[in-house]
Amino acid sequence: MEAEQKYVSGLYDRLDEMRELAESRRSGALAATGGTPQARSQRESSVAMYSEQLAQLSAVESGLCFGRLDPETGAPLYIGRIGIFDEAGDYEPMLLDWRAPASRPFYLATAADPLGIRRRRHIRSKGRTVIALDDEVLDLSAAGSAAREGLAGEAALLAAVGANRTGRMRDIVETIQAEQDRIIRADLNGVLVVQGGPGTGKTAVALHRAAYLLYTHRRELSTRAVLVLGPNPTFLRYISHVLPSLAETGVLLWTLGDLFPGVTARGEEPESVAAIKGRATMVDVLTSAIADRQELPSEPITVYVEREPLTIDRDLVAVARERARRSGKAHNEAREVFELALVEGLVQQAAAIIGTDPFADDPLGGDDAPGDPLLMGAADLADIRTELAGDPGIRAALDQLWPPLTPQRLLRDLYASADRLAAARVGRDGTELLTLAEAAALARPTGTPWTPADAPLLDEAAEQLGELPEAEVAARTEADKVRRSELAYAEGALEIARGSASIDVEDEDDPELLLVTDLLDASRLADRQEDALRLSAAERAALDRKWAFGHVIVDEAQELSPMAWRVLMRRSPNRSMTVVGDIAQTGDPAGAASWSEVFAPYVSERWKLAELTVNYRTPAEVMSLAGEVLARIDPAATPPRSVRSTGEQPIQASLDQLGPVLATEAAVLGEGRLAVIGPAGGVARLAADVRAALPELAVAVGDEPDLESPVAVLSARQAKGLEFDTVVVTDPDGIEAESARGLNDLYVALTRATQRLIVLR
Numbered sequence: 001m002e003a004e005q006k007y008v009s010g011l012y013d014r015l016d017e018m019r020e021l022a023e024s025r026r027s028g029a030l031a032a033t034g035g036t037p038q039a040r041s042q043r044e045s046s047v048a049m050y051s052e053q054l055a056q057l058s059a060v061e062s063g064l065c066f067g068r069l070d071p072e073t074g075a076p077l078y079i080g081r082i083g084i085f086d087e088a089g090d091y092e093p094m095l096l097d098w099r100a101p102a103s104r105p106f107y108l109a110t111a112a113d114p115l116g117i118r119r120r121r122h123i124r125s126k127g128r129t130v131i132a133l134d135d136e137v138l139d140l141s142a143a144g145s146a147a148r149e150g151l152a153g154e155a156a157l158l159a160a161v162g163a164n165r166t167g168r169m170r171d172i173v174e175t176i177q178a179e180q181d182r183i184i185r186a187d188l189n190g191v192l193v194v195q196g197g198p199g200t201g202k203t204a205v206a207l208h209r210a211a212y213l214l215y216t217h218r219r220e221l222s223t224r225a226v227l228v229l230g231p232n233p234t235f236l237r238y239i240s241h242v243l244p245s246l247a248e249t250g251v252l253l254w255t256l257g258d259l260f261p262g263v264t265a266r267g268e269e270p271e272s273v274a275a276i277k278g279r280a281t282m283v284d285v286l287t288s289a290i291a292d293r294q295e296l297p298s299e300p301i302t303v304y305v306e307r308e309p310l311t312i313d314r315d316l317v318a319v320a321r322e323r324a325r326r327s328g329k330a331h332n333e334a335r336e337v338f339e340l341a342l343v344e345g346l347v348q349q350a351a352a353i354i355g356t357d358p359f360a361d362d363p364l365g366g367d368d369a370p371g372d373p374l375l376m377g378a379a380d381l382a383d384i385r386t387e388l389a390g391d392p393g394i395r396a397a398l399d400q401l402w403p404p405l406t407p408q409r410l411l412r413d414l415y416a417s418a419d420r421l422a423a424a425r426v427g428r429d430g431t432e433l434l435t436l437a438e439a440a441a442l443a444r445p446t447g448t449p450w451t452p453a454d455a456p457l458l459d460e461a462a463e464q465l466g467e468l469p470e471a472e473v474a475a476r477t478e479a480d481k482v483r484r485s486e487l488a489y490a491e492g493a494l495e496i497a498r499g500s501a502s503i504d505v506e507d508e509d510d511p512e513l514l515l516v517t518d519l520l521d522a523s524r525l526a527d528r529q530e531d532a533l534r535l536s537a538a539e540r541a542a543l544d545r546k547w548a549f550g551h552v553i554v555d556e557a558q559e560l561s562p563m564a565w566r567v568l569m570r571r572s573p574n575r576s577m578t579v580v581g582d583i584a585q586t587g588d589p590a591g592a593a594s595w596s597e598v599f600a601p602y603v604s605e606r607w608k609l610a611e612l613t614v615n616y617r618t619p620a621e622v623m624s625l626a627g628e629v630l631a632r633i634d635p636a637a638t639p640p641r642s643v644r645s646t647g648e649q650p651i652q653a654s655l656d657q658l659g660p661v662l663a664t665e666a667a668v669l670g671e672g673r674l675a676v677i678g679p680a681g682g683v684a685r686l687a688a689d690v691r692a693a694l695p696e697l698a699v700a701v702g703d704e705p706d707l708e709s710p711v712a713v714l715s716a717r718q719a720k721g722l723e724f725d726t727v728v729v730t731d732p733d734g735i736e737a738e739s740a741r742g743l744n745d746l747y748v749a750l751t752r753a754t755q756r757l758i759v760l761r
């Protein structure tokens with residue numbers, strides 16, 4: 001132990017030196033002034049780079065070195081969170097990054113297949129002090145019973161899984177198991193689906209895979225960024241410390257509601273409505289909704305040019321509309337074709353009126369050819385065309401008949417109008433896409449906040465609407481002072497976004513306004529301002545609807561709707577994805593019933609399935625109770641095997657015991673965390689009861705509960721992906737009855753405990 005302490009202390013000394021160096025370089029860069037704009041911008045990026053280095057070096061402080069491998073021949077190798085080299089010596093590695101190929105036997109070597117390793121040692125520390133060493137001799141003759149096979153570093157693993165929970169997910173880098181390691185280090189390309197029951201480490205594996213991929217494919221992924229999609233903001237906060245503790249920043253952690261740039265969709269709506277919005281048929285509903293905006297005038301519109309009345313009637317508009325639709329362009333792009341055709345029709349009218357010689361047929365008239373009404377040449381016609389194209393009356397008519405549309409405006413107008421919904425529910429070929437009741441369920445007043453299920457629809461609408469021509473954008477920019485001030489605001493926000501990686505410039509109130517994000521997509525922004533704004537790939541990705549991520553990781557993937565998958569596939573054109581989930585936990589009515597159903601439309605059968613089979617969270621006793629619910633969901637499914645048992649059976653009691661049960665559990669909770677889970681409809685009342693029973697403790701409840709509080713009251717749906725030392729599930733029948741997939745929700749609730757489960761019915 002003393003020898004290991006000496007080695008580990010030497011590593012911390014090097015870490016301190018590295019920090020000091022980064023600190024002094026950063027101060028140097030900060031102190032320098034003046035110079036060319038280029039020098040200034042280089043300085044700015046140096047400051048950013050050293051700041052990031054410093055953050056990374058601080059993040060690995062805890063558990064810097066956690067392992068040692070003794071090969072059959074040669075010097076021992078130390079394994080840790082980052083690689084450290086001996087600059088004084090021959091640049092020898094003092095500490096190997098856990099992701100380096102040479103570290104791999106630490107996770108994979110077994111007595112049966114020792115991979116050239118004699119001994120594996122887990123080094124456990126508290127702060128900078130080594131507190132325990134766990135050795136495994138990887139020699140069949142010396143190894144214990146065969147039952148130990150397959151669990152690497154059993155003592156360290158059991159210490160980790162049995163430890164108190166803190167409300168923040170921890171990394172598992174010290175005790176990654178072989179089946180997990182194979183997934184973490186799987187090839188970058190292709191779609192990898194990780195199916196695993198509760199507590200099998202799917203989330204942990206997904207995050208470590210992100211860290212591994214960034215390390216191994218740094219150049220490629222740092223320019224394209226990695227996206228991790230999770231089910232809700234509370235969950236993202238819960239997992240948000242894992243990647244920084246592995247010295248990885250620059251991964252975007254998003255929910256579905258963050259996927260459409262410029263909108264942070266956090267509104268709520270009934271699940272049944274979200275389920276309609278999630279259906280693949282919504283693609284056609286949007287197509288119909290857009291076609292419905294290409295209007296024929298109910299009354300002829302009269303515009304005056306040089307005091308002469310010109311008429312925009314149904315026939316003229318129908319011809320122009322047909323020509324624009326036939327162009328095959330997206331709505332906003334086809335507007336130009338529509339405008340040309342409409343103006344051409346009006347030019348003919350104007351020419352007929354203005355250019356008609358009233359004496360054309362008068363034998364006593366001028367010397368023009370008898371019967372020729374036109375006195376105008378090509379130049380005159382061109383003049384009229386220019387005049388008409390700029391005429392405010394005609395422009396207003398164009399905006400009515402073929403309006404330039406942002407996705408926000410299209411969707412907002414659609415939801416706000418029963419007539420528009422009625423038109424959109426029928427396909428272009430006359431088929432019924434939504435029933436009357438389904439279309440009516442989508443209705444809502446303008447100004448209602450966007451919901452997560454709206455984000456994929458906004459993205460789909462953007463795809464179908466296309467972009468407005470630059471000239472149109474520029475004209476509107478010029479005309480609209482409000483918009484310009486908003487642009488200035490957004491540029492300010494972008495400066496701030498260096499830290500926050502997202503801007504939120506929604507404008508709910510003025511549907512006429514082109515949103516700033518329509519103009520500020522990152523490619524245009526980068527073209528214009530690359531030098532001025534040195535955004536990281538992750539920051540630019542957050543602004544650009546068409547960003548293609550280097551890799552996309554989806555957690556709780558079973559909950560995503562077909563519409564959500566469409567957006568994700570657009571963001572991942574190279575189909576480099578890791579998808580983790582558990583079909584048995586699908587709670588959302590819009591979610592998936594099988595993985596093939598999800599991927600068939602995109603990669604047919606070309607996706608790989610990996611399974612995780614060991615449950616690290618839930619003790620065997622708890623899992624056996626949850627297994628009864630799983631058998632009702634799917635009699636063929638096997639629950640994952642728990643890695644440990646506590647010897648304590650779950651307690652089952654009556655609901656009126658809530659007070660005494662909570663008092664008893666709080667008394668033994670220590671530093672741990674307790675959750676009370678119940679039907680969504682009763683969470684507020686339940687929270688009041690829990691507060692009354694535990695007046696001394698902070699009780700978190702609500703949309704985004706603080707999971708670091710000792711006690712949280714949650715619905716089963718909110719508890720998804722989370723875990724607590726003690727879990728009290730109240731009214732299981734109520735949870736089951738609450739939705740079509742209530743049984744799945746109950747299964748989730750019963751599998752959240754790391755130590756103790758109490759069920760009150």
Ligand SMILES: Nc1ncnc2c1ncn2[C@@H]1O[C@H](COP(=O)(O)OP(=O)(O)OP(=O)(O)O)[C@@H](O)[C@H]1O
Binds near residue numbers: 171205751
């Ligand atoms: N190899 C490991 N070493 C130590 N702890 C582990 C290991 N694998 C998983 N765990 C722990 O097990 C718990 C469950 O992991 P995780 O939340 O990733 O599971 P999950 O499969 O996503 O679960 P669910 O589907 O129920 O949300 C976490 O506390 C995680 O840290």
